[in-house]
Amino acid sequence: MINALLEKNPRLANWLYGFTPPEQGTVTLVHRRVYIVPTQLGALFVLTLTILLVGSINYSLSLGFALTFLLAGMGIAGMVHTARNLARMAVSVGRAEPVFAGEAAQFRLYLDARAGFDRPAILARHLRSRSQMVVDVPAAGLAEVVLAVPAPRRGWLPLGRVMLETRFPLGIFRAWSYVEPAARCLVYPRPERSALPAPAAESARGALRSPTPGNDDYAGLRTYQLSDSPRHVAWKAVARSEDMLTKQFTGEASAELWLDWARLAPQLPLEQRLSRLAGWVLEAERSGVHYGLRLPGVEIAPGRGDAQRAACLQALALYEDR
């Protein structure tokens, strides 16, 4: 009932749970944000204490009183310890690598103990996706949490709200806190596999350059340059010698290929167009041609390599129809 009420009144929930808009940088869980309630086990613990107390009264057991009260004091201390396990912990986010729509974005959260004691058994749960992970945060150290959040649509995927929960040390209380660090993951359109379009007449400008370095035929080794793709590093050769060496290939494709929005069938819906273009980008990159991308209002000059691929996919991911 309370949950239904809170769902209807998000502002009430915000006030009650201390929900905040996404926060930049490192978020510290000040104790005002840490909530605590007894668990079911806590109720059982109270029941145990009650029976012990009644027994001690009935049999006039002084030491029984002492034990009961020691356990009661431990319950209180346990509450404080549970709250302490979260209080003033700092949460920061790492970079989330872009993914394609339909995959799961891997958000990385770093829990910083910011304390001289360790913080064991902390559950991080992504509220929207229920993706979760339990970590122990070492004293004065960091623990990494990876939350796999499904990314159904292209564009920026915000992390959303994350609950951090702990029941340490006795399991009779659960403390939790909500954080929403400003983190987002770029989601590329879901790529559609299809054959590359034939190079258009106007896109054959660079046909004279030959031989074009490509991905097709192995042509020999040269020293590594920073811009080389790690996939082309000759790791076996590196293992044998001191130097980083890159395998050189020559490509057959000699033309620059324009992946052009305008060349798609006009009746194709927007998302499908973007999917097809994303598929083409991947295919073009694989085949080793120099390719460029043209969208209404966006033009990315031909090139190849990981940077080119990322630029094209990002443009597709963030494309907005005007």
Added chain:
Amino acid sequence: MKAPPHPLSPEVRPLTLRDLAWLTASLAVVIAPHMLRAPWWLTLLTLCLYGWRFYFMLTRAPLPSRWLVVAVAFIGMLGVWMEYRTLFGRQPGVILLMLFSGLKLLESRHHRDGAVAAFLGYFLIVTNLLYTQSIPTALAMCVGVFMITATLVGFSAPQRAPRANLRTAALLLAHAAPAALALFVLFPRVQGPLWGLPQDAYAGMTGLSETMSPGTLSQLALSDAIAFRAEFEGDSPPQPLRYWRGPVLWDFDGRTWTAGIGYLVGFQPPQDGRATYHYSVVLEPHNHYWLFALETAAGLPERSRMTQDGQVLSLSPVRNRLRYDMVSVIDPARDPRESRGTLGRALRLPADYNRRTLALAAEWRAPGGTDVDLLNRGLAFLRQGRFTYTLEPPILGADSVDEFFFDTKAGFCEHFASAFAVLMRAAGVPARVVTGYQGGDLNPVDRIITVRQSDAHAWTEVFLAGRGWVRIDPTAAAMPQRVDAGLARALPQNQALPLLMRPQMEWLRSVRYRWEAVAHKWNVWVLGYNPERQRELMLSLGMRDADWQKLTAVLFTFLGAMTIVLLAWSLRRLARPDPVQKAWQAFCRKLAARGVVRSPHEGPRDYSTRAARALPGSRRPILRIAALYIALRYGGGASKPGTARLKRLVRQLELA
């Protein structure tokens, strides 16, 4: 979307080998004291159940079906029933609980069951307190609580090193101590029991009884158990005066003396007397009504009455250690009056027993002397009769008094008292037997007199016209050293004495004195802390008529304050920010006030360069602060003087 199971929920976290090992070890610790009392087969069965659970864990076999567990439970209960002919009562109940700990373990799959078994462990600790609440028991209890708590901590942090979990458990208990103390002192106490207790709840208490036959006291005297302790204000009375009055025995059937019916009278304090003593007694529970007082009681404790023969009786059986204050006077003026009925009762003897004694008394009575003459004659008979005082008296037949006087001539105080009372009655002098304790050990450490069961004694009182009831100790008449120096000196050297009464155990006794002084404090302040004591303590703290509302209010105030202190303590170590960082933030604020706001992505180098360009007048100090900050924060670590310098520089920074 169906929610995945909550990974912190105890219902889904399986019990691992490590969890099980901790749980079993702590349960083994808490059932250890019960093992000594339970029948051997039940101990074995419980341990087998523990071992069986391990077998399942190690072989990863599925746990036995519920039916099998129920069957084992049934067999166990059947066995307990065969042993005790009941399943209820203290002893069967406790050992069944021990069995259930094994059964619970056997069906424990997840942390939830494990936690229930751990809570059961707390119960098992408390049940042990039904038998003993001594200091060693308290220490053992602490070990058990610590183990169980460490087990629970282990459940909630399964990946953590056991050492760290032990430390957490110790920290928890240390933090619990102040609250526990406050609750112990302030929690409104109610006098139990709340409902009827099982029949055997008070079994096994030693002490005097309402009857006395040959051998009763000499058996009791072999016990080192403490009967009570007395703490005197000022000097304590010397050994020969320490007669602690207990049950008075009136009726004799030829062999056994019984107390018979007692009559309560309104208490009238005795007059005069040689000396007055104020003292408090901490009486061990003995499950009877009588309270012991130095002869002659000149005051009554709360909730007690006096009988016409001078016994102090509590309103309810003494089933818990009881503390009461008493006043006694030595040799007060006695009431010379006594009812005819009572005197007649004090002369009654069974007809066909102890004929030789009856004949002797008749012979004494024939010349027609006074009662005092007869008394003196009787005492002379004891003194000159070459009687032997022994803890191992020969077994006596039907005419116990005759055999003692004329054949065996060896006995313990009950023989002397019984025989002398019979002799006096036969001679026509009203007499009765008084049992109680004589003497007691003065502890030089805390000046407390400890009276043990081995000090149990019996003497007589005779009624003399014009003087009332007069105490006559026949044992003292025959063996003066018994009363002057205690049991140990009165017995021949070769007799087996309780260990601590042996004279050669001097050093052991001094250790024992110290220990007993501690144990006495423990009894009075910890075990004897009851509603009355609580009221006294509150009164001495200036809280008048401390009812439960007041106590609860104070208690909750204290607990609240303690929680806040604890919370503050736990946050204190976190609240202190890095001083280097603090200085840097102050620096940033100063610059921001002049319009140079640091953007979140800006590192110290970029920010200070930008600030220096924007505020060229303070270029040098800005760059110096930034360089120092970088060195302290990202260099080899902050040094004390470096931090101080940074603070000073930031404080002195005047932006032009």
